[in-house]
Amino acid sequence: MPPSPRIGSMVNAYTPGQGHLSPQDQALVARRTQALGPAYRLFYETPVHLVRGQGVWLYDAQGNPWLDCYNNVACVGHCHPRVVEALARQASTLATHTRYLHDGILDYAEKLLATFPAELAHVMFTCTGSEANDLAYRIARAATGGTGVIVTDNAYHGVTLATAQMSMSIGPAVAPGPEVFAIPAPTPANYPAGIAEGFAAAVRGACAAMREKGLRPAMLIVDTVFSSDGLWLDPPGFLALSAATIRAEGGLFLADEVQPGFARTGGSMWGFQRHGVVPDMVSLGKPMGNGYPVAGLVLRPEVITEFGAKARYFNTFGGNAVAAAVAMEVLRVIEDEGLMHHAAVTGAAFAEGLRKLAARHPETLGEVRGAGLFLAVEILEGGAPSAATAGRIVNGLRDRRVLISATGPEGHILKLRPPLPFSTANVDQFLSALAEVLAA
Template identity: 75%
Template sequence: MTDRPVQMVNAFVPGTALPPEEAALVERRARLLGPAYRLFYERPLHLVRGAGVWLYDAAGRAYLDCYNNVASVGHAHPRVVQAMAGQAAVLATHTRYLHDTVLTYAERLLAHFPAELSNVMFTCTGSEANDLAYRIARAATGGTGVIVTDNAYHGVTLATAQMSMSIGPAVAPGPEVFAIPAPSPANYPQGVAQGFAAAVTAACARMRDRGIKPALLILDTVFSSDGLWLDPPGFLAAAAAAIRAEGGLFLADEVQPGFGRTGGQMWGFQRHGVLPDMVSLGKPMGNGYPVAGLVIQPQVVAEFGVQARYFNTFGGNAVAAATALAVLTVIEEEGLRQNAAATGQIFRDGLEAMARADDRLGEVRGAGLFLAVDILRDGAPSAPEAARIVNGLRDRGALISATGPQGHVLKIRPPLPFQPDHAGIFLQALRETLAA
């Protein structure tokens, strides 16, 4: 039975003002952090702690976290916290000294990959991992051109921000970045696999017309920022073949779908039976501690290794390695991949049943504990309706967000220990929100 926390305060009544303390925090934040930061929700949430799949605000109210894939094994997981604190109390230093924990973690991590992917380089964030992948691809191919999807998100460094159509026009796209439509059936009615691969080939032709040689196809393997496009399984293989035929490499961005989120398998690319040249990792890797990495086929990184030395002060440090090792152990020993598959199917079935009864809910997509629901108004995509639902759920104690190029797709991505009873709590909150 789900240990649903006792609510310690009454639910927020829509239309009421922020309490003075929170209003002061919002003003202070804007004054100190500047204009580029954003807050979730019309009424910002002031969180002070987390436990398992629950988050708690400053007044003690519990919120069911259906969005946070950073704390993938649950907020403040005791085994992870113990490993982090224990290592920090002994040694916290970088990879230029010999230390066995980072090697133990590398061996354990690489065991979850195809044998061809046998090197790993450590960074602090997924952005750094994708940036490093681009540097390696340029060295390996002699090219500079990059292909992404047209609402992609791959990071916040200059190079990766220019590959991230979803963050706004200030930096994206870069002059060597070529966007193609996301692999949805609407974009490729002739067939997703064939059409998407043809789009890769066409993008390479556009590059060459501008005197640019292809270097890299980088894809979030579930296309989460594009609205979550996962099916049919296997369609990515043709796109990977297309970029290799043009002399480029395929990078599977597993920062969001990786570490068991899609259920059963460990990585999103495994649903497609494709072997990437490189795989970038991040967000859930340290359950909140900043640790990320790039897994690579050795021949891909060989030329980069000749041309440059790689060092990252905090990437792969002793505390990061111990923390990431604990996260991986929890995923393995607590059966979280299998739980994601089983609970995710129950969750999806519940969403599909609701969609059949309410025409504001459109197509439901997902794999494991990564789910999306199109939100419609009069049969058309509706970002305002999606925003109302997201904010209504927040007021009822369930946290999600919206995504997609039109902002009309509910993005549901809870921690991996999420249980069927938790899905039931969310579905009830969604019923109440729709009824309101």
């Protein structure tokens, strides 16, 4: 079954089938529908019932292992013992918010900021990436006096009202908002004369369109690997011109690092660093707490001046003592286990293996793109993009207990984003499973 229109372009979201489900899992699906309502979606035609995780593995109720090639949330691996211990230790000691003095949040803030360019010297804490992007928009409005936002045309930036209206991939029921201006993603097809110049020109054109409607620019927000648009990373450096363009137009540049951040791209800690640019604001989310809800916004001090003078910021759970302890341990594990270098080396092997497999199956596997342990593979049928074929591959891998998803505006691009400890042996297992699916 192909992905649902638009919703499926962000993730493979299916109406669950019942054919291979046990009676117990069929009952779970029925309970879920009754309790959670119609807006939720499950992965895969036959849903997966998971009960625990360890490293790059997830386990079902029967104890079968599933290779996780998708969840960047558990960036240092599911249930990493050091992270779990830090969570339990702090939760058993003190769990309170940022209106009291506490060493933990300051120790973490300083360590986190040390991974950024010196110009980015403040951090504000939230619980989710959606909240971080929402806060960034409030700050941008205060700093610029503008309200217009530029996004790419299949972006995903969150689930609050403001960020959902910036998220084209959610679907037409919400997005876009009247102050949101979508431009084509930075692909060679969209900008054949040059991605850097073409994308910057699109930013300039969006600002002109705003002014025609009596609006002023507030910010350009991009996921710095453009994952929901299909994972567009190259050439390195192309975003610098667009950042300069939005600033010349009076707006700010917000780098959404919820997906590419925390060493995933291998060569650097943050996706924007591939482009040699320092953003005005950087939003963080999912991998920051390895599954614990902690997120944040890193920003230049001058950007927050106007907002800070006129408004108070408080988030009951954002930056609480437990969140700080967990996030600190995640950062330490990334450093201590050399996961940035590991992502670069393993990701390169992964990309090479995918390209070799694509050479044997050119009718189905198209271009392979990636940086570190964030990869994408175009899926074709008859030489054209095929969401239906991508759906069959995703579900075929699921039947072999290998978990991935699909992305892109047409839902035809395999999205590979495993936990960072993913090994070359795990790469070989994935490639073998994919070869089996293609042969079938």
